[in-house]
Amino acid sequence: MASYDKKTLERLIDGDxxxxxxxxxxxxxxxxxxxxxxxxxxxxKVDWNEKILLPLHEHLYIVLKHGERIVKCxxxxxxxxxxxxxxxxxxxxxxxxxxEINELYPKDMGCHPLWMEIREFFCPNCLVLLETxxxxxGYPVIFNFLPDIDTFYKKWLKKSL
Amino acid sequence: MFINFFGARDGLAFHGxxxxxxxxxxxxxxxxxAKNTNxxxxxxxxxxxxxxxxxxxxxxxxxxxxxxxxxxxxxxIYPVNLKNYDLVHFALSGGPGYGDPIERSLAAVKQDxxxxxxxxxxxxxxxxVKVKYNEAKKxxxxxxxxxxxxxxxMIKRREEESMTFDEFWExxxxxxxxxxxxxxxTRMYSESIEHSTKWKNIFYEFWKLxxxxxxxxx
Numbered sequence: 315m316a317s318y319d320k321k322t323l324e325r326l327i328d329g330d331x332x333x334x335x336x337x338x339x340x341x342x343x344x345x346x347x348x349x350x351x352x353x354x355x356x357x358x359k360v361d362w363n364e365k366i367l368l369p370l371h372e373h374l375y376i377v378l379k380h381g382e383r384i385v386k387c388x389x390x391x392x393x394x395x396x397x398x399x400x401x402x403x404x405x406x407x408x409x410x411x412x413x414e415i416n417e418l419y420p421k422d423m424g425c426h427p428l429w430m431e432i433r434e435f436f437c438p439n440c441l442v443l444l445e446t447x448x449x450x451x452g453y454p455v456i457f458n459f460l461p462d463i464d465t466f467y468k469k470w471l472k473k474s475l
Numbered sequence: 476m477f478i479n480f481f482g483a484r485d486g487l488a489f490h491g492x493x494x495x496x497x498x499x500x501x502x503x504x505x506x507x508x509a510k511n512t513n514x515x516x517x518x519x520x521x522x523x524x525x526x527x528x529x530x531x532x533x534x535x536x537x538x539x540x541x542x543x544x545x546x547x548x549x550x551x552i553y554p555v556n557l558k559n560y561d562l563v564h565f566a567l568s569g570g571p572g573y574g575d576p577i578e579r580s581l582a583a584v585k586q587d588x589x590x591x592x593x594x595x596x597x598x599x600x601x602x603x604v605k606v607k608y609n610e611a612k613k614x615x616x617x618x619x620x621x622x623x624x625x626x627x628x629m630i631k632r633r634e635e636e637s638m639t640f641d642e643f644w645e646x647x648x649x650x651x652x653x654x655x656x657x658x659x660x661t662r663m664y665s666e667s668i669e670h671s672t673k674w675k676n677i678f679y680e681f682w683k684l685x686x687x688x689x690x691x692x693x
Contacts, residue, residue, distance in 0.1 A: 372496035372574050405637035408646065417600045421531040422548040423502035423568065426487035428657035432500065433493075434637070441633045443497040443575040448489040450660045452651045454681035456492060 316342040323351050349471060360388050367463055367475070373442055374400065376463065383463065389440035399457045401445060404435040410451060427451075486550025491571060498572025499601065505531075505548045507564040512542035514560035528564055530594045536564070577603045577626045581617050588615040603629045648682050654691040665690040 364377035376396045377386045385393040385400045393400035410431040415424040433447040485503035525535035584604045587593045605621035668675040
């Protein structure tokens with residue numbers, strides 16, 4: 315069974331591995347302690363103390379705070395209950411004109427605003443761009459992912475929370 | 476000779492629901508047709524001719540050819556009658572972006588420029604990277620100081636131009652209740668509502684629409 319040192323996994327998270335290193339990690343069987351090691355590295359990276367239960371998204375984590383599971387940004391902003399859509403706490407920009415869309419794409423290579431719009435979801439504290447949606451105008455905000463944390467820990471990791 | 480073009484991928488819409496983790500959706504495509512060209516003369520003179528359309532705003536086809544050039548941005552187009560020396564070009568895009576573009580490494584952005592994947596204008600607008608082209612060395616030079624300032628300004632602009640969720644909700648809901656959606660989008664919602672009670676409930680609940688609300692014009 316493969317096993318990787320902390321430094322290698324840190325470089326994996328930061329996207330610093332070259333292809334030959336990365337290819338081996340992808341091709342090998344998954345090391346059994348990878349999740350714990352990754353959590354340890356991520357916990358060291360953030361400036362707050364709440365325990366990370368699950369990395370949810372770039373910059374976002376599900377953490378345990380006073381017995382509650384909440385979504386928290388690495389900047390410290392708390393989005394609240396992980397079962398609610400964190401995007402509803404974001405600041406949102408809608409690109410729904412040709413001018414706004416053509417800032418990002420060359421001529422004829424962006425969507426037409428009558429068909430689709432681009433929504434940008436920013437962390438209200440650090441303003442990092444957390445997510446984009448390309449949807450028809452009027453589409454409800456998409457709930458990306460609701461993990462079953464209890465099942466993941468009990469049946470996959472065989473650990474208690 | 477008749478050639479039957481059809482859309483192998485996006486036309487006026489992205490064919491995904493976004494990029495990943497803050498990345499933007501990949502570009503859409505278009506079909507370029509150059510008719511009544513001077514290719515016969517170009518070939519005879521061994522002159523350069525367009526082999527790509529890296530920057531449609533400043534196209535090689537326009538620069539290198541005398542021709543009637545049409546870019547069709549719809550996904551599907553009707554069959555086009557082509558003659559000898561006419562040219563066609565299909566623009567295909569890559570995959571969607573991953574992560575906040577203004578966190579992208581400068582080395583990766585420089586590589587994209589040197590590989591002619593992006594224009595300097597797109598690199599500035601999307602990645603917040605300011606560059607100059609060194610003609611002698613034939614390479615792009617990144618202005619790190621100007622890039623830092625550009626990225627700071629983009630963050631400021633994000634704050635100024637964005638809305639709270641409540642403001643967004645009112646803004647988007649108005650498009651629905653005031654019938655400001657295009658016919659095809661209205662039809663899509665209307666038919667989805669008709670076909671699926673589950674979808675109807677999601678849609679009506681999210682926008683807090685009355686039970687008897689109907690999409691107009693369909």
